[in-house]
Amino acid sequence: MMKPTSHSRQLGELMCSVTEQVLWSPALNPLVCRVGSGQATYHRFDYQSRQHQITYGARMIAAKHRPETASGWLSVREIQQRGYFNGQLSPLNLLAHTCCHEFAHLLQHSAGQRYRGSVHNRHFYRILDELHSVGQAEEVRCALRDQVRNQGLELSTRAFVPVESSAELSHWQPGDTVSFGTRQREIQGRIVRVNRKSCTVDGTGLSKGMRYRVPAQMLRRVKEPP
Structure with a gap:
C-alpha cells in the first residue's frame, strides 16, 4: 500500500x-x-x-x-x-x-x-x-x-530488491503522448526515449521546456485529437 x-x-x-x-x-x-x-x-x-x-x-x-x-x-x-x-x-x-x-x-x-x-x-x-x-x-x-x-515517523531501513518494469515499458514507444501526476498537478508530455526502466518525457503545454524521467507504471496514455 x-x-x-x-x-x-x-x-x-x-x-x-x-x-x-x-x-x-x-x-x-x-x-x-x-x-x-x-x-x-x-x-x-x-x-x-x-x-x-x-x-x-x-x-x-x-x-x-x-x-x-x-x-x-x-x-x-x-x-x-x-x-x-x-x-x-x-x-x-x-x-x-x-x-x-x-x-x-x-x-x-x-x-x-x-x-x-x-x-x-x-x-x-x-x-x-x-x-x-x-x-x-x-x-x-x-x-x-x-x-x-x-519526529516519530516511519522510514524503513530494510533492504529490498526492485521489481523489474520491463512489461510496462513494452507498452510505450517514442512519440507516444502521455500524462502523469495528480489531477491537481497533471503533467502532459511526449515520450522521447524509452530507457531501461523508465521513459524520458518532454513536457508539453504548461510544462513545455521541462524534461522528466518517469517510471513506466506511472504513465497514462493521452489520446490526441483527430
Whole structure:
C-alpha cells in the first residue's frame, strides 16, 4: 500500500531540512528547498533572483517505499551500479541518496558543468561520487534517519530488491503522448526515449521546456485529437 501523502510530505520536509543542514553552504547562492505534491523531483536555478530551488516530489517519496514502484527511478540504478551505500536499496537509502543527487545538480550548475542535453554527465557523476566517497552522503543518511525517529515517523531501513518494469515499458514507444501526476498537478508530455526502466518525457503545454524521467507504471496514455 502506498504511503499516505501526509506522511510523504512530512518526510519531504525532513529531506529539505537535512539538505540545508548537511549539504548546503552559505558560500553558495541562496537555497529554497520545498516539497511538491507530484512526483517531479529536480533542481532549478532562478537567474532573476539568483536562487537555487530543490523540489522533492511527495509521490516520488511514496514510490521509493515499494519495490514495484521504486524500480523505474535513476537513484536505484545509481546505488546498485556505483555501489553507493554498499549497493543496498532501502527506503532510507533511496531518499538519502535523492538528497545527494539533487544537491549534486546544484553543485554541477554552480561549476558551470550542466548543459542542455547533457545533465547526467561525467562532471555530475564526479560530484556525486565525491559526496559519497568523502562521507557526506552517509552523514545525510544518518541525519535523515535520526530526524525521522525524533519526529516519530516511519522510514524503513530494510533492504529490498526492485521489481523489474520491463512489461510496462513494452507498452510505450517514442512519440507516444502521455500524462502523469495528480489531477491537481497533471503533467502532459511526449515520450522521447524509452530507457531501461523508465521513459524520458518532454513536457508539453504548461510544462513545455521541462524534461522528466518517469517510471513506466506511472504513465497514462493521452489520446490526441483527430
